[in-house]
Amino acid sequence: MDPVPRATPDDTNPLRRLSLDDLRLRTSMKWRTYPDDVLPLWVAEMDVPLAVPVAEAITDAVALGDTGYPAGTAYARALADFARARWDWEGLVVERTAIVPDVMLGIVEVLKLLTGPGDAVVVNCPVYPPFYQFVAHMDRRVVEAPLGETGRIDFASLERAFRHAVADGGRAAYLLCSPHNPTGTVHDADELSAVAALAERYGVRVVADEIHAPVVALDAGFVPYLSVPGAENGLSLMSASKAWNLAGLNAALAVAGPAAADELARIPEEVSHGPSHLGIIAHTAALRDGGDWLDAVRAGVDDNRRLLAGLLAERLPEVRYRPAAGTYLAWLDCRPLGLGDDPAAAFLERGRVALSPGAGFGTGGAGHVRLNLATSPELLTEAVRRMAAALT
Structure with a gap:
């Protein structure tokens, strides 16, 4: 597996502030469910630091012992x-x-x-x-x-x-x-x-x-x-x-x-x-x-929607993706790839990318995957590269 590109810190985009090494220190579900060679783009956690006003509010409360x-x-x-x-x-x-x-x-x-x-x-x-x-x-x-x-x-x-x-x-x-x-x-x-x-x-x-x-x-x-x-x-x-x-x-x-x-x-x-x-x-x-921070995240997700559309058109043109206006999630129709009802399994096993299997979303979900866009452009690019490699 090729090394994962490093994100370039960007003070204006919260999605580009943390490196993969930083993210792997996390102990939450997104980062501890799969082995370290898997890129997790599944559960709805964002690869961002906390907004400063939120972090300050929490630390101020802890300093006061305000935990009742x-x-x-x-x-x-x-x-x-x-x-x-x-x-x-x-x-x-x-x-x-x-x-x-x-x-x-x-x-x-x-x-x-x-x-x-x-x-x-x-x-x-x-x-x-x-x-x-x-x-x-x-x-x-x-x-x-x-x-x-x-x-x-x-x-x-x-x-x-x-x-x-x-x-x-x-x-x-x-x-x-x-x-x-x-x-x-x-x-x-x-x-x-x-x-x-x-x-x-x-x-x-x-x-x-x-x-x-x-x-x-x-x-x-x-x-x-x-x-x-x-x-x-x-x-x-x-x-x-x-x-x-x-x-x-x-x-x-x-x-x-x-x-x-x-x-x-x-x-x-x-x-x-x-x-x-x-x-x-x-x-x-x-x-x-936290409004300014939120707007920076929204801008970063907008950029990633466009990036994903371009990456899929280049590397996985059979995958159907309609960029949407809401959430930081992408719904990908992978049925033309011939991977069956659970393409997420193939992307995980062969490409080491974790996505949410579509079948769990009910009728109409089979053959689809859900991808979490709330990550750095570098990790998103690497994920699509691995997904494409999983088909070869």
Whole structure:
């Protein structure tokens, strides 16, 4: 295996500040799951140092011994200010929020409020694998509404799923991934308004996973689901986790539309004990003071989307890739390569590159892989070189 190129430190791009040697000192899942000869471009961790305001907030708290139980509304107020400044959304009301341990556990708690055992939860496949795992574990049934060929919501498919979900007279929820993981699709206001109208027609409650909301292309905008007409009885889960690489400092917020506030208030009080106090401190600092860092990451991801498109066109032209406006993830259709349902296995074994296998994302995922773009251009280039070499 050829040596991995070294990243050139770049003070303006957080994705270029850490060398491979630096990254291999990490003990997190991304860097400890595979042997050292594997380049890990799979799980959603970013290869970046912490934003300075976040690091300072954490170290200040540790210096004070401020490591107790979480309290207060600072996180919710910071998110409300961020939403107002970034998304021109005034509707995030602190009193209609609840602290939850993380987005997926928050989704579980919200679905408990809206559905019962055996009820249906609609998802747009292919979609984030924990949607299937957590829903099944809580004794709900998944109803798939496949996305369209372009990765956008197929409303005929969604209506069929809604009709099926409520056919037995039970309650139903729609777990909307926005921006969508793994495709990176950023749903626009018209699409979200159509979702709200369709959900109202069938009596389906919408729960939006908006964890990737801050990470959109510099020339793109994000529309919060709860900001569109008809979404008043919806609920959203938000967090600074993905945008500022804070998965190890867990904290998230459940946000209710005005017609869902009473339901959100029924979340058990003990749920608020799950988030990390340091996590809340970190997320609050990120939202309040980490905007410049975030924009530098967004610019770096934009560059990597273009880089990946060019590298694939040169080295793996059969792979289908549609650069998207959201997340720092790339969804690659590798079916023309003839590697079967799990091309990630071949890229790992023969190329020593770890990618997320597409089959775990549900119907439409087989033959695909998800690649994490939040790395240096050098590591991304080397990964594609290895992927191409795996075919020879």
